[in-house]
Amino acid sequence: VLSVIVFLPAAVAAVLLALPRSVPGRVFVGAWIAVCVVDLALVAAAWVGLEPGGFRHEQRVAWIPSAGISYHVGVDGLSLPLMAMTTVLFGACAVFALRETRRVRAYVTLFLALQTVSLGLFVALDLILFFLFFDLSIVFMYFVIAGWGHGERARAAALTFFLYTFLGSLALLLGFILLYLSATPHTFDIVELAAADPLAAGGPYAALTLLAIGVGLAVKTPTVPFHTWLPPAHTEAPATGSAILAGVLLKMGTYGFVRIAMPILPGAWRQYAMVAVVVGVVSVLYGALVALAQTDVKRMIAYTSVNHMGYVLLGVGAAGLLTGPDEQARQLATTGAVTQMVSHGLITGALFLLTGVLYERGRTYDMAAWSGLAARTPVFAGVFAVAAFASLGLPGLSGFIAEFQIFTGALPAAPVATALAVTGILVTAALFLVALQRLFLGPLRVPDAPGTPRPVPDLHLSEAVAVVPLLALATVIGVLPRFLLDVIEPASRVLGDLVLR
């Protein structure tokens, strides 16, 4: 089942590439939407059938047995919610792409390939398979930014993004090879490695391995100080590219922490968890403060991603610090971190799509160029406001559930750090309110095209259909989180036991 979910988009992409060039773009986008619907149905079926404990729908095929590499996939409560979020977000982007007019064929096939890679990463249970998807996601995203971004600067930003994250991925590969060599028999299998705990003895080798893996994942997440590729890449990328980059690709980094770093290197993780906590808190505060200073709305949202990923790191770090009998706090911190990944994917995806709407109307992200839009585009203003409130963690929306759990879980482990991180919420609240005020309140002002004033229409139907479900899901998670938490909690309990070994 998982292989079908993962490779369906790639198969459809291959079929689409075989179609003649004269086929209208709508056909391609339609096929993409259909793929997302089918994938979503399959993910939902897997969700219903999921039982706690261990991996489900496991499939393992020997690939390079002499090197301990196999095609091994499976889902558990940590990966399934991320898969579901990925599918939903790609679906939203597919609907949003109905208004795309530039080289639709290549655009759709590229995104379908990216969808395969993203889903594949979340089900991979082999380090090399994981790395393969990790690296391909960088390659495909490079082409999305370079090909559909905003002109010359987009290609420069794409190259920065590629070089930076590629070097990070090599650090990750180095860590994987160190893990491989430390295990007897040598293997890349995540399940076997987690069971064997090859570096339980600790020492410099374990520390070096964790450092390599940690740096590799931190670049992708990104945390301070490895975040410098993120703002230009987001600013120059097309709206859908930004949504996928922030919503899905950043999760690959944080997911790597819960899937690889924590269960396979529990001893080293406990020893150096404080580093993760500190890096997380610095990311929270730095991201929030720099976002506050931005005048470019997309850049501002990009920096809030740094802030939000900081909470995730705080959560997973705290789970490593809680070595006592405090099982509930540990589980809360991990569950919160995973919930935050899902929630951030939905909310930030929506926010980036909405900035895409803004850019399409006025060809600028500069907040100073806009004012008083609430009167002209009430629906857009309303949706944007909901997304902004969700992002700043208003109760009743998914961000609150996630961040509340992280704080509650992390408080006994690192009270000072948690207290500092809570102030991050205040700053984010301030910056979103300021942004809302600048864009939507006050006298109407829109960036004029030379000569004539621009028409600024409200949300089109396809745009609304793309964005509103994301926020609706965020609200559902905020009000009725049990359906999600019931899936995550058993898995994070298992993870906690693995870390505590």
Add this chain to the structure above:
Amino acid sequence: MTGMNENPGALVPELLLLGGAVVGLLLGAWLPRRRQWLVRLLAAVAAVAGLLATAVAATGPDQVVFGTSYAVDTPTHATRAVVLVAVLVALALSVDGTRGHRRETEFVVLLQLAALGAVLLGGANDLLLLFAAFLLASVPLYALAGWDKSGPGVEAAMKYYLSGALLGVTMLAGTVLLLGVGRSTAYAPLRDGLATAPAPVVAVGLVALLAGLLFKIGAVPGHFWVPDVTDGTPPAVAAIVTTLPKIGGLVAAYRLLLVAIPADWPLLVAVLATASMTLGNLAAFFQTSVQRLLAYSTISQVGYLLVVVAVAGRAAQAQPALLFYLAGYAVTNLGAFAVVAALPGARTLDDHRGLARRRPALAVALAVCLFGLVGTPPTAVFVGKLTMFTAAVDGGFAWLAVVAVVNTVASVFYYLRWLAPVFRDGGAAREVAPWPAGVAYACATGSVVLGVAGGAALPLLAGAPLS
């Protein structure tokens, strides 16, 4: 023992190469210049037939033929296959550069003779045959280096010849020393003879013998010719010179150390491997000419390959690692040179600026080949490197694996220095030669396919060498 096994049928691939060369030379003497492509076609047919013969031979039992001088076993089969594929690739790669040239026939014939020398190096089971193969693999390449008679080419050929002559004489002296104390040139009796011989003499003899092989594979300290020859010759020649002899030379070194030398000398080879990969990498860092960069990259690649030779016989994975890495290296390195050959006007890194926008397919092929040389999954060199690391750790040389990993990480820098301008804007449009471009696509694809199919290929390479 002699007289019973002088079976030419065991040497069909070698005979095909030789026959192709001889017939091609005669044919080329009579053909008008524009029809010389027939010689190339003949060479390609011979290589394909040789591959088929190799496949047939590989299903048969291993044997030692012509006394004990030549082993037909798994390493030989692998050498034959990789060399013959490399010959085919080199033939296609050189079409645009040599077509209609007055010495086109000579190019093809020299390529075939050098390939024959490389195959014989891989199969040689006797010191005298080893030296004969060394000469056969060297002399055609000296001529090939000076093939286009350009100033740098002639200088390169001279340098190549002089270092080859010096180290060849050293190798011969080593052969004589080992014969003197070991009372045989055949590997198996030599091993027994050397077991009781005075160790210092064996050491001197072995070092002198290895000097010739190190020259052949372009490893430190026999590497001084590599940058000049690679940079001074046309890309097609550079591709051949940096690929073919390495295949035979490394298998020869592996077989020699495993079969003929009783006390093992892993530390010596490990130090040579470390020197080769480190010096090659450091020298490659700030090169501006792509061919010179690739030259130093090949020196460092030989260092990784020598890691496996160092643990020969100590790790089960050593031989599959060596042979698979050689195959992956050959395909990937030829692919990188094919991109160079496809852009005759672009000799420096900066000349590649904007390639991705004008020729996206070629840029992707270059990226795959260069990332392949780094060893990024899923390319062939990744599987090669991984098994190499495993073999080094299992063979008790964990520090060597660490050195190799550090060097691999460092090597990313100079490969990316080449790729960065490719994906930037600007630069001038350049002519693209169609044949080398096609070869580049094929090699990039081959590198990935070989990497993905590594699981199926590795067990085939495990058969131990005969003695």
